[in-house]
Amino acid sequence: MKKYIMALDQGTTSSRAILFDHNGKIIGIAQKEFTQFYPKAGWVEHDPMEIWGTQSGVAREVLEKTGILPHEIAAIGITNQRETTIVWDKATGKPIHNAIVWQCRRTANLCDELKKKGMEEYIRNYTGLVVDAYFSGTKIKWILDHVEGAREKAEKGELLFGTVDTWLIWNLTRGKVHVTDYSNASRTMLYNIKELKWDEKILKELNIPASMLPEVKPSSMVYGYTDHQTFGGADIPIAGAAGDQQAALFGQACFQPGMTKNTYGTGCFMLMNTGEKHVPSNNGLLTTLAWGVDGKVEYALEGSIFVAGAAVQWLRDELRLIRDAEDTEYLATKVKNSNGVYVVPAFTGMGAPYWDMYARGTIVGLTRGAKAEHIIRATLEAIAYQTRDVLEAMQEDSGIQLQTLKVDGGAVSNNFLMQFQSDLLGVKVERPEVTETTALGAAYLAGLAVGFWKDKEEIAYKWKVDNTFYPSMEEMEREKMYKGWKRAVNRALKWALEEEEETEIEVN
Numbered sequence: 001m002k003k004y005i006m007a008l009d010q011g012t013t014s015s016r017a018i019l020f021d022h023n024g025k026i027i028g029i030a031q032k033e034f035t036q037f038y039p040k041a042g043w044v045e046h047d048p049m050e051i052w053g054t055q056s057g058v059a060r061e062v063l064e065k066t067g068i069l070p071h072e073i074a075a076i077g078i079t080n081q082r083e084t085t086i087v088w089d090k091a092t093g094k095p096i097h098n099a100i101v102w103q104c105r106r107t108a109n110l111c112d113e114l115k116k117k118g119m120e121e122y123i124r125n126y127t128g129l130v131v132d133a134y135f136s137g138t139k140i141k142w143i144l145d146h147v148e149g150a151r152e153k154a155e156k157g158e159l160l161f162g163t164v165d166t167w168l169i170w171n172l173t174r175g176k177v178h179v180t181d182y183s184n185a186s187r188t189m190l191y192n193i194k195e196l197k198w199d200e201k202i203l204k205e206l207n208i209p210a211s212m213l214p215e216v217k218p219s220s221m222v223y224g225y226t227d228h229q230t231f232g233g234a235d236i237p238i239a240g241a242a243g244d245q246q247a248a249l250f251g252q253a254c255f256q257p258g259m260t261k262n263t264y265g266t267g268c269f270m271l272m273n274t275g276e277k278h279v280p281s282n283n284g285l286l287t288t289l290a291w292g293v294d295g296k297v298e299y300a301l302e303g304s305i306f307v308a309g310a311a312v313q314w315l316r317d318e319l320r321l322i323r324d325a326e327d328t329e330y331l332a333t334k335v336k337n338s339n340g341v342y343v344v345p346a347f348t349g350m351g352a353p354y355w356d357m358y359a360r361g362t363i364v365g366l367t368r369g370a371k372a373e374h375i376i377r378a379t380l381e382a383i384a385y386q387t388r389d390v391l392e393a394m395q396e397d398s399g400i401q402l403q404t405l406k407v408d409g410g411a412v413s414n415n416f417l418m419q420f421q422s423d424l425l426g427v428k429v430e431r432p433e434v435t436e437t438t439a440l441g442a443a444y445l446a447g448l449a450v451g452f453w454k455d456k457e458e459i460a461y462k463w464k465v466d467n468t469f470y471p472s473m474e475e476m477e478r479e480k481m482y483k484g485w486k487r488a489v490n491r492a493l494k495w496a497l498e499e500e501e502e503t504e505i506e507v508n
């Protein structure tokens, strides 16, 4: 009897495998962190073999831990950190370079060139994205330009490109299937989201051979089966795939236009379902494909914040002000306020709505009385301020005044952060019982494809709230604090660019 769905959630800092039962309840979790490489300032890489090793490892581990057998799994759903770029040799299956991670800024200059060539409007119009080093397109070009012999091999059809979903499906099927889904394709800056095809003009501009690209498929369908050796003899259907933020939107059952969620993980990503309508942004958001389900694609507006929980990790690993991420809640509430301190964690530039690849982090408002607790509190507050920046843009673009924000991701267990978020937005914040909504969304997509669940209505019915946070801050106080944030952001913008310019002057 097939009683479970397995979600493989390949995140920026860890690989997770989660088993769900028919009620959408978590039955078991296994998780493993993997190495982050920072070869230069602003560069971030992962080892694709380590991604595969940890991901397949936790899949086996969760089965061992729970005693569930592979043949009891009805399907596997994949969800992944998006945009991260892997290029591998078709014959050997070996990557030709480390994965270039979504946070990596190395292609900022390639983006500047694209802008100079006047491609910005075309790219925004057809891919829904802004020209930024965040997306896969320029990362592929960088690999082809910098790995010896890569371009020649790519032109001969000997290399394959994939985002992490594609890489995992390729490995799970032992090189039989080279696909991606609509949601992941829409993050490459190479996919025309209006006509649903790879965009020839952008491919030509970046000199990327189309033969490298995966076939783009719906987010809920059987792409292939796991190879015997991965799961002890069972051929499990791989039946769903979506980028982690779109999967979270699905897992939060945001099926109606206007429904919005915000996921607080390494970064923070707010997505609003806009249904079958492609809504362009005039306020620095992205238009992206939410998913392809039930024979049609649906769209979303997205506000991407690059650094959220990662700033808490920075407090832990670099500043060593805390031992665990959860310590921040207690320490932040030991002080009455942040004492005028603002932390702008623009470690890898700033995403929506600023889109400044050259912004860098800053702490302002320090006085002699500033304590570690103030910096900790200001770091948590920065997550909420950035969320307000994107919420304002989203309301403007969609014409919808949000009443409720559904939240999920690792950092939402922090009650201080959630209350401050609600106060700062003046909006009700709802935390669901299952906060692993990314994995849940992937499980739902896979389960729908194999008839484990009937339809979206059945799924929507399963969504349950755990806690609701109501705004309680005075309007004047909220606006004063937010104004301070905007001033702090201004200090962080263009920082690295000015530094580069100054260095150039010295050299000359």
Ligand SMILES: Nc1ncnc2c1ncn2[C@@H]1O[C@H](COP(=O)(O)OP(=O)(O)O)[C@@H](O)[C@H]1O
Residues within 6 Å of the ligand: 011, 012, 013, 014, 264, 265, 266, 267, 308, 309, 310, 311, 312, 313, 325, 326, 327, 328, 329, 409, 410, 411, 412, 413, 414
């Ligand atoms: N109690 C907490 N307070 C604040 N941040 C937290 C807390 N617990 C976890 N985090 C942050 O949440 C992130 C982990 O969330 P997760 O959803 O697993 O992220 P990802 O999928 O991006 O790896 C980490 O960056 C961590 O610092």
Ligand SMILES: O=P(O)(O)OC[C@H](O)CO
Residues within 6 Å of the ligand: 010, 011, 012, 013, 080, 081, 082, 083, 102, 243, 244, 245, 265, 266, 267
């Ligand atoms: O790994 P996460 O959960 O921080 O998500 C990363 C995003 O998909 C990047 O676009």
